[in-house]
Amino acid sequence: MNPEYQALILKSCGATSLRLGAKIQTLWSGYGEIVRVHLEGCERPSVVVKHVQFPAASGHPGGQNTDLSHKRKVRSYQVETHWYQNYSTNPSCRIPVCLASCSRGDEMLIVLEDLDVAGYDQRRTSVGDKEIRACLSWLAHFHALFLGRDPDGLWPLGTYWHLDTRPDELEAMDDLQLKAAAAPIDRILTDCRFKTIVHGDAKLANFCFSKTGKEVSAVDFQYVGGGCGMKDVVYFLGSCMEERECEKKVPPLLDYYFSELEKAANKDVDFVALEKEWREMFPFAWTDFHRFLLGWMPGHWKINRYSKKLTKEVLHKLKGMN
Template identity: 35%
Template sequence: MSPSMSNNIRVLRSDRLAHSLIKLTTAPPPPGSSTPSLGIRISTNKLQSLWAGYGVISRVRVVFVPPCSGDLDLSKFGSLILKQVAPPPSLCSSSLKEDVSHLRKLKSYQVEAAFYSSEIPAELASRRAHVPMLIDRCGDVVDEGGLELLLSDLDNEGFTSRLSGSKAHVEAALTLLAKIHATYFERKLPEGLWEQACYWHLETRLSELRDMSDKRLQSAAPALDRRLRQATRGMTLLHGDAKADNLLIGDDGGVAAYDFQYTGAGLGARDVAYLLVSSCDARTLELEEASLLNTYHAALLEAGVPPTFTRDMLQDDFDISVADYMRFMDGWGEWGNARWARKRTNVVLDRLEKAMKTSGDWDGAIATVYSQ
């Protein structure tokens, strides 16, 4: 980095990422034009802090000083997104080396870096499934300087509004999820992702399991988890945290997704159940559940999933997925459409308890009632 630039770059810890940003946001002047000598400053606007103080997300752009005038206006360029992950020193002490929550968060950022560094974003883009593209990366969450991810800004592609809970918006989100799920339907995933996607999966939520008040659901939880982990068909790439806060509506009505910390393998219905529980308008969900699942299943087939994956199979996966997410909420705290999820879960457990009279245990009941 030249001395003249070093005093102006404040937001980036990495010289490499600073040069990436400058290179990508500047363009040569038109033929025949003349421009004054310009200084360069990287402008940053903090968008949000990461959960539990693990870093920040900012929108960054190059600003030229002084601003240009006339036909060649270089004062504004398309922005990029900078995700800086650096757990506070107090969270990196030796006492936390075995802390499940801390380790889960560290791994989630490593997974996200692996996702953006893989071929997945480009393959999704080829199917018009919009996600950020990696511009550059530096470091790792366990390094002293932390991890920096420089990403394309979905705002530049017209995705400027947060998803609402309306039926139209939720259907658009389900269509995006279907494209993602169809792309890797029953395919091997790239290395570095979660072997079991979704931040609430049981293996990393044993303290919430112990804290559950619904003892019937608590008893069934390990068998529900096994059904989801060991399914013999329909495994695919999941977003893993597909809620309204991580989805944007575009000018054309399409949806883009970001925040892939918990992406990995699983049944697509897990993303669907979480979206509907977390982000769908309550009245819409009560009246339109079947219609919403029809929309998702039709989008799966249109995106290339074989018709051997039937609507009934989706329903079975969905029922188990709702009960599994209710398991997490029962031990962690209820939010979103928890009342609806509780009611649907009780229907699932009633059916399983009836089947247990002949099958003997939860696993046998699940195998009897739900397709594998």
């Protein structure tokens, strides 16, 4: 890390010295890294630094190294920086505090509060109902907070799999019926009456848990933007449950999400209409992500009977709408 970045960290935290700690993770496709930085002479013992370095040529596990892919990633880091600089939430949908950020040529730096120090030091690769409900509550409060809000400076339509940003994956699809339905499905989701700001990458790995598992904070806002809240919900549920669990658990978990959303929403919101619309959007949102997976990684474990069942239902509904 160059002296300019080190000086920025020291100044933003009021620290007298710093020491680079462990690398937390490498960013997707080799676009930099996230590291913990230990501090001296200030109240914060450490911060987390997201250091983005755009490579000349990137490697991708799916083999897609297109110019469009690179531009999408660059834009995602610009959006994330704007998010941390200009948006805030509340304790019901906790995010790390942004302490500083800067951009220099092909590099970007975001200095964030260390959530481990704040009490969110647990990561989960498998979860029970308690943790799932904590994340759904976070999403409900997040969606309620930004209900009707324009996504200024963010993605006009959030989520990393949004159709307009994924023409390569659409072209690669073998399922011609779903391929033909991709645009109508996207249009139905985009034209929904009740819009909010979605996290856009609300998988289990992007939630940090308290020791009890009852409280969470979310990270990774590269694909935050406008849209229907169901996009976050289906992506999260699909990230932490196998197909048999989905059949049994999705209905009561969806009920729980809407109960939390109703508690958090402003009283002037027509919640009956909102819930009716978003429940109708649920299978469309699930099918939309299923469409992306079929073009991106056809052998992915999330392509299962539950997803195929919902997709079949959606395709049948579309036929009835024509």
